Amino acid sequence: MDGFPVVIVGAGPVGLAAAVHVRSRGLTPLVLEAGSQAGAAVREWAHVRLFSPWAEVIDPEAAKLLAGSGWTAPDPARYPTGGDWARDYLQPLADALGDQVRYHARVTGIAKLGRDLLVDDAGRDEAPFMVHVSTPEGGERVVARAVIDASGTWTGPNPVGGDGLSATGEADAVDHISYRVPELRSPAGRRRYAGKHVVVAGTGASALTALVAFGELAQTAPATRITWLVRRPGTSHTFGGGDNDQLAARGALGRRAHDAVAAGHVTTVTDFRTAEIAGRADGRLLMTSFAGATVADVDEIVAVTGFRPDLGFLSEVRLDLDPVLQAPSALAPLIDPNVHSCGTVRPHGANVLRQPDAGMYVAGMKSYGRAPSFLVMTGFEQVRSIAAEIAGDHEAAARVELTLPASGVCGGAGLFDETETSAAGGCCSPQPTGDLLTITDAVQPPCLGSADNEFVTTVTAVSGRS
Numbered sequence: 414m415d416g417f418p419v420v421i422v423g424a425g426p427v428g429l430a431a432a433v434h435v436r437s438r439g440l441t442p443l444v445l446e447a448g449s450q451a452g453a454a455v456r457e458w459a460h461v462r463l464f465s466p467w468a469e470v471i472d473p474e475a476a477k478l479l480a481g482s483g484w485t486a487p488d489p490a491r492y493p494t495g496g497d498w499a500r501d502y503l504q505p506l507a508d509a510l511g512d513q514v515r516y517h518a519r520v521t522g523i524a525k526l527g528r529d530l531l532v533d534d535a536g537r538d539e540a541p542f543m544v545h546v547s548t549p550e551g552g553e554r555v556v557a558r559a560v561i562d563a564s565g566t567w568t569g570p571n572p573v574g575g576d577g578l579s580a581t582g583e584a585d586a587v588d589h590i591s592y593r594v595p596e597l598r599s600p601a602g603r604r605r606y607a608g609k610h611v612v613v614a615g616t617g618a619s620a621l622t623a624l625v626a627f628g629e630l631a632q633t634a635p636a637t638r639i640t641w642l643v644r645r646p647g648t649s650h651t652f653g654g655g656d657n658d659q660l661a662a663r664g665a666l667g668r669r670a671h672d673a674v675a676a677g678h679v680t681t682v683t684d685f686r687t688a689e690i691a692g693r694a695d696g697r698l699l700m701t702s703f704a705g706a707t708v709a710d711v712d713e714i715v716a717v718t719g720f721r722p723d724l725g726f727l728s729e730v731r732l733d734l735d736p737v738l739q740a741p742s743a744l745a746p747l748i749d750p751n752v753h754s755c756g757t758v759r760p761h762g763a764n765v766l767r768q769p770d771a772g773m774y775v776a777g778m779k780s781y782g783r784a785p786s787f788l789v790m791t792g793f794e795q796v797r798s799i800a801a802e803i804a805g806d807h808e809a810a811a812r813v814e815l816t817l818p819a820s821g822v823c824g825g826a827g828l829f830d831e832t833e834t835s836a837a838g839g840c841c842s843p844q845p846t847g848d849l850l851t852i853t854d855a856v857q858p859p860c861l862g863s864a865d866n867e868f869v870t871t872v873t874a875v876s877g878r879s
């Protein structure tokens with residue numbers, strides 16, 4: 414096994430950090446990246462500003478590697494955009510890793526060498542992995558001593574459909590649907606959205622970013638109408654912790670979204686789970702909920718309802734995933750947004766991320782499955798611990814010391830169906846107990862009272878077709 418590399422799927426922030434930690438352990442990493450550059454997913458949201466400053470989005474071990482390459486560290490207090498993150502950190506880091514990062518290399522399958530999911534021989538645990546890779550030159554096989562899947566969830570946006578499947582007519586309407594926050598400052602963005610009736614669906618940070626951006630657009634193009642579709646019965650927990658959010662920029666985002674809604678640019682429709690999107694003769698769309706409520710005369714839909722992991726290429730690897738979140742079962746109780754959704758996720762490592770097939774780990778955004786609260790500094794800690802475990806340093810793998818900021822972003826990708834009252838447990842519920850980790854707990858923010866926040870223009874969807 415010693416001669417084989419540790420294969421890392423994805424050259425995003427967590428995959429690249431994994432490579433650095435694997436190297437620092439004297440092992441050989443091989444990062445396989447489907448895109449043509451480092452941070453291929455991050456570059457697709459280049460125009461979005463992070464709510465974390467530079468200090469929190471650079472892996473400390475990676476910074477040491479970069480320091481030796483003449484890299485100038487960005488101002489730790491500033492907040493980069495996705496584009497800045499890719500250009501000023503991820504690409505230089507990938508360049509410093511040299512040929513340990515391969516581009517145009519899409520992982521299409523992973524299995525224990527010569528064994529499918531069923532084969533249960535004595536050598537399964539010791540067997541290396543066979544990684545199937547699609548490249549422009551054709552298919553390739555790479556043998557790996559261990560695999561860290563850090564392929565993110567960016568390619569798996571949730572559909573508009575309220576049952577998790579595409580709504581009737583969603584595929585036909587796809588030219589009028591964006592599954593990411595659009596760039597509204599560009600001429601193309603203005604052309605597409607200014608003066609239109611835009612539906613924003615979702616309640617996570619991306620939805621708040623979209624509401625702020627559309628609120629700004631409505632100031633300069635007053636004919637722009639925004640309808641905010643929310644699956645839950647209310648929005649009181651959607652705007653986060655405001656001043657109490659230890660992620661200051663994320664608190665500010667919630668406040669700004671709240672202000673955009675309160676300013677009257679946005680009509681909020683709650684309890685709306687989309688069943689159908691029908692094209693009308695005038696080219697506009699009619700959205701209908703499962704309860705029969707409608708939103709008419711829609712020009713464009715911005716669906717930011719969260720992401721789901723691609724488990725397709727893991728079909729021959731033994732996984733132990735939570736049936737709801739699709740996150741590693743041992744991690745799910747720590748991140749379940751229905752239990753404690755404010756970013757009070759405990760730092761964790763290899764012991765909750767390892768999979769039943771020895772040497773297989775899921776890390777980064779993908780490790781959270783469908784849970785919305787992932788912070789990249791959590792991912793850096795994950796891969797530090799995983800690299801230690803692969804190298805056989807179990808003491809370092811088990812020692813997890815990281816203070817995560819508490820965040821009042823109570824909610825996410827439409828996972829919540831509880832009443833407003835029961836959802837409040839998400840923010841103020843006790844921290845889960847964990848017996849695996851050494852941690853330093855961050856301060857828990859107080860919950861914002863639901864009544865304090867509930868002053869937005871809210872239209873509860875009415876049953877019955879109109």
Ligand SMILES: Cc1cc2nc3c(=O)[nH]c(=O)nc-3n(C[C@H](O)[C@H](O)[C@H](O)COP(=O)(O)OP(=O)(O)OC[C@H]3O[C@@H](n4cnc5c(N)ncnc54)[C@H](O)[C@@H]3O)c2cc1C
Binds near residue numbers: 452463564789
């Ligand atoms: C708009 C937005 C803003 C965010 N802001 C913050 C923030 O301020 N602070 C914070 O802490 N977190 C933030 N996050 C969350 C998270 O930190 C980022 O999404 C981060 O990019 C996750 O890193 P990752 O490496 O796990 O996954 P990704 O960045 O998604 O990287 C995965 C990589 O894997 C590649 N890939 C995918 N499939 C394959 C395959 N089959 N084979 C090979 N390669 C593959 C992709 O091309 C991609 O390059 C934000 C997320 C979004 C979407």
